[in-house]
Amino acid sequence: xxxxxxxxxxxxxxxxxxxxxxxxxxxxxxxxxxxxxxxxxxxxxxxxxxxxxxxxxxxxxxxxxxxxxxxxxxxxxxxxxxxxxxxxxxxxxxxxxxxxxxxxxxxxxxxxxxxxxxxxxxxxxxxxxxxxxxxxxxxxxxxxxxxxxxxxxxxxxxxxxxxxxxxxxxxxxxxxxxxxxxxxxxxxxxxxxxxx
Numbered sequence: 001x002x003x004x005x006x007x008x009x010x011x012x013x014x015x016x017x018x019x020x021x022x023x024x025x026x027x028x029x030x031x032x033x034x035x036x037x038x039x040x041x042x043x044x045x046x047x048x049x050x051x052x053x054x055x056x057x058x059x060x061x062x063x064x065x066x067x068x069x070x071x072x073x074x075x076x077x078x079x080x081x082x083x084x085x086x087x088x089x090x091x092x093x094x095x096x097x098x099x100x101x102x103x104x105x106x107x108x109x110x111x112x113x114x115x116x117x118x119x120x121x122x123x124x125x126x127x128x129x130x131x132x133x134x135x136x137x138x139x140x141x142x143x144x145x146x147x148x149x150x151x152x153x154x155x156x157x158x159x160x161x162x163x164x165x166x167x168x169x170x171x172x173x174x175x176x177x178x179x180x181x182x183x184x185x186x187x188x189x190x191x192x193x194x195x196x
Contacts, residue, residue: 064131067138070175070182073097075126081106085114097184113151118160122149127196136177137185143194144169170194
Protein backbone atom coordinates (compact mmCIF):
# COMPACT_ATOMS: atom_id res chain seq x y z
CA UNK A 1 0.00 0.00 0.00
CA UNK A 2 1.43 3.36 -1.01
CA UNK A 3 0.45 6.55 0.74
CA UNK A 4 0.67 9.75 -1.28
CA UNK A 5 1.17 13.01 0.54
CA UNK A 6 0.33 16.37 -1.08
CA UNK A 7 3.35 18.33 -2.22
CA UNK A 8 3.53 21.99 -1.38
CA UNK A 9 5.06 24.39 -3.86
CA UNK A 10 6.97 27.37 -2.55
CA UNK A 11 6.51 30.71 -4.23
CA UNK A 12 9.25 31.39 -6.76
CA UNK A 13 10.46 34.50 -4.89
CA UNK A 14 11.37 32.43 -1.77
CA UNK A 15 13.82 30.10 -3.51
CA UNK A 16 16.55 32.72 -4.21
CA UNK A 17 16.20 34.04 -0.65
CA UNK A 18 16.71 30.55 0.79
CA UNK A 19 19.70 29.96 -1.47
CA UNK A 20 21.35 33.22 -0.44
CA UNK A 21 20.83 32.46 3.30
CA UNK A 22 22.30 28.99 2.81
CA UNK A 23 25.25 30.48 0.93
CA UNK A 24 25.94 32.91 3.77
CA UNK A 25 25.73 30.22 6.46
CA UNK A 26 27.77 27.60 4.61
CA UNK A 27 31.21 29.08 5.44
CA UNK A 28 30.25 29.32 9.11
CA UNK A 29 29.10 25.70 9.17
CA UNK A 30 32.28 24.53 7.44
CA UNK A 31 34.45 26.57 9.83
CA UNK A 32 32.69 25.06 12.86
CA UNK A 33 33.07 21.55 11.54
CA UNK A 34 36.75 21.97 10.71
CA UNK A 35 37.80 22.98 14.22
CA UNK A 36 35.57 20.60 16.19
CA UNK A 37 37.32 17.60 17.72
CA UNK A 38 36.34 14.14 16.53
CA UNK A 39 33.94 12.38 18.86
CA UNK A 40 33.31 8.66 18.64
CA UNK A 41 29.71 7.88 19.37
CA UNK A 42 28.74 4.50 20.77
CA UNK A 43 27.47 2.00 18.26
CA UNK A 44 23.72 1.92 17.88
CA UNK A 45 22.11 -1.32 19.00
CA UNK A 46 20.80 -3.43 16.21
CA UNK A 47 17.13 -2.77 15.73
CA UNK A 48 16.07 -6.42 15.62
CA UNK A 49 17.94 -7.19 18.87
CA UNK A 50 16.28 -4.24 20.61
CA UNK A 51 12.86 -5.34 19.38
CA UNK A 52 13.49 -8.93 20.51
CA UNK A 53 14.54 -7.72 23.96
CA UNK A 54 11.46 -5.52 24.23
CA UNK A 55 9.22 -8.38 23.13
CA UNK A 56 10.80 -10.68 25.72
CA UNK A 57 10.27 -8.18 28.51
CA UNK A 58 6.68 -7.45 27.55
CA UNK A 59 5.42 -11.03 27.31
CA UNK A 60 4.41 -12.62 30.62
CA UNK A 61 4.93 -16.38 30.83
CA UNK A 62 1.98 -18.54 29.83
CA UNK A 63 -0.13 -20.21 32.53
CA UNK A 64 1.47 -23.54 31.57
CA UNK A 65 4.96 -22.12 32.02
CA UNK A 66 3.98 -20.58 35.37
CA UNK A 67 2.78 -24.00 36.58
CA UNK A 68 5.97 -25.72 35.40
CA UNK A 69 8.14 -23.01 37.00
CA UNK A 70 6.27 -23.36 40.30
CA UNK A 71 6.59 -27.14 40.22
CA UNK A 72 10.32 -27.11 39.42
CA UNK A 73 10.86 -24.38 42.02
CA UNK A 74 9.12 -26.58 44.57
CA UNK A 75 11.26 -29.63 43.79
CA UNK A 76 14.46 -27.59 44.08
CA UNK A 77 13.23 -25.94 47.29
CA UNK A 78 12.48 -29.36 48.85
CA UNK A 79 16.04 -30.52 48.23
CA UNK A 80 17.55 -27.26 49.47
CA UNK A 81 15.30 -27.27 52.55
CA UNK A 82 16.22 -30.84 53.49
CA UNK A 83 19.93 -30.22 52.92
CA UNK A 84 19.85 -27.05 55.03
CA UNK A 85 19.31 -29.08 58.25
CA UNK A 86 17.67 -25.95 59.69
CA UNK A 87 14.03 -25.48 60.63
CA UNK A 88 14.21 -21.76 59.81
CA UNK A 89 15.69 -22.50 56.38
CA UNK A 90 12.99 -25.10 55.68
CA UNK A 91 10.34 -22.44 56.31
CA UNK A 92 12.23 -19.98 54.11
CA UNK A 93 12.61 -22.39 51.17
CA UNK A 94 9.14 -23.96 51.28
CA UNK A 95 6.86 -21.03 52.17
CA UNK A 96 6.49 -19.87 48.52
CA UNK A 97 5.36 -23.35 47.42
CA UNK A 98 3.38 -24.93 50.28
CA UNK A 99 0.73 -23.90 52.77
CA UNK A 100 1.70 -23.48 56.43
CA UNK A 101 0.35 -26.87 57.57
CA UNK A 102 2.30 -28.72 54.86
CA UNK A 103 5.49 -26.83 55.76
CA UNK A 104 5.00 -27.99 59.38
CA UNK A 105 4.63 -31.60 58.18
CA UNK A 106 7.83 -31.27 56.14
CA UNK A 107 9.69 -29.88 59.17
CA UNK A 108 8.52 -32.86 61.26
CA UNK A 109 9.62 -35.40 58.62
CA UNK A 110 12.94 -33.64 57.99
CA UNK A 111 13.70 -33.36 61.71
CA UNK A 112 13.18 -37.12 62.13
CA UNK A 113 15.52 -37.85 59.20
CA UNK A 114 18.13 -35.42 60.53
CA UNK A 115 17.99 -37.15 63.93
CA UNK A 116 18.90 -40.42 62.14
CA UNK A 117 21.80 -38.51 60.46
CA UNK A 118 20.26 -38.96 56.99
CA UNK A 119 21.25 -36.76 54.06
CA UNK A 120 20.03 -36.62 50.47
CA UNK A 121 21.84 -38.77 47.94
CA UNK A 122 22.07 -38.55 44.13
CA UNK A 123 19.98 -36.68 41.57
CA UNK A 124 16.49 -37.13 40.13
CA UNK A 125 16.07 -37.06 36.34
CA UNK A 126 12.85 -35.12 35.81
CA UNK A 127 10.69 -35.74 32.76
CA UNK A 128 7.48 -33.71 32.69
CA UNK A 129 5.19 -35.53 30.31
CA UNK A 130 2.01 -33.53 30.77
CA UNK A 131 0.46 -30.39 32.24
CA UNK A 132 -3.28 -29.94 32.60
CA UNK A 133 -4.84 -26.68 33.82
CA UNK A 134 -8.49 -26.32 34.74
CA UNK A 135 -9.27 -22.91 36.18
CA UNK A 136 -7.39 -22.52 39.45
CA UNK A 137 -6.17 -26.13 39.56
CA UNK A 138 -3.30 -27.68 37.62
CA UNK A 139 -1.77 -31.13 37.41
CA UNK A 140 1.85 -31.83 36.47
CA UNK A 141 2.55 -35.39 35.36
CA UNK A 142 6.16 -36.59 35.50
CA UNK A 143 7.85 -39.81 34.64
CA UNK A 144 11.03 -39.39 36.67
CA UNK A 145 14.10 -41.56 37.03
CA UNK A 146 14.67 -41.66 40.79
CA UNK A 147 16.75 -44.85 40.75
CA UNK A 148 19.99 -42.97 41.52
CA UNK A 149 18.58 -40.84 44.33
CA UNK A 150 17.49 -41.37 47.89
CA UNK A 151 18.93 -41.02 51.38
CA UNK A 152 22.32 -41.90 52.82
CA UNK A 153 23.77 -41.89 56.32
CA UNK A 154 26.01 -38.83 56.69
CA UNK A 155 28.69 -40.61 58.75
CA UNK A 156 29.14 -43.63 56.49
CA UNK A 157 27.69 -42.59 53.10
CA UNK A 158 25.78 -45.88 53.07
CA UNK A 159 22.40 -45.80 51.31
CA UNK A 160 19.42 -45.93 53.67
CA UNK A 161 17.71 -49.26 52.84
CA UNK A 162 14.56 -48.81 50.79
CA UNK A 163 15.20 -45.12 50.03
CA UNK A 164 16.33 -45.41 46.40
CA UNK A 165 13.66 -44.75 43.82
CA UNK A 166 12.84 -46.45 40.53
CA UNK A 167 13.60 -45.79 36.87
CA UNK A 168 10.01 -44.85 35.95
CA UNK A 169 8.55 -43.05 38.95
CA UNK A 170 5.04 -42.06 37.84
CA UNK A 171 4.14 -38.91 39.79
CA UNK A 172 1.16 -36.57 39.53
CA UNK A 173 1.33 -33.25 41.40
CA UNK A 174 -1.67 -31.00 41.87
CA UNK A 175 -1.09 -27.27 42.25
CA UNK A 176 -3.68 -24.62 43.14
CA UNK A 177 -3.62 -20.97 42.17
CA UNK A 178 -3.65 -19.06 45.47
CA UNK A 179 -3.39 -15.26 45.54
CA UNK A 180 -1.84 -15.18 42.08
CA UNK A 181 0.77 -17.93 42.54
CA UNK A 182 0.76 -21.68 42.04
CA UNK A 183 1.31 -23.73 45.20
CA UNK A 184 1.62 -27.50 45.58
CA UNK A 185 -1.51 -29.06 47.02
CA UNK A 186 -0.87 -32.82 46.84
CA UNK A 187 1.39 -35.36 45.13
CA UNK A 188 0.32 -38.85 44.15
CA UNK A 189 2.53 -41.73 43.06
CA UNK A 190 0.78 -43.85 40.41
CA UNK A 191 1.34 -47.61 40.66
CA UNK A 192 1.66 -48.08 36.90
CA UNK A 193 4.89 -47.64 34.98
CA UNK A 194 5.38 -44.67 32.67
CA UNK A 195 7.56 -43.70 29.72
CA UNK A 196 9.36 -40.36 29.59
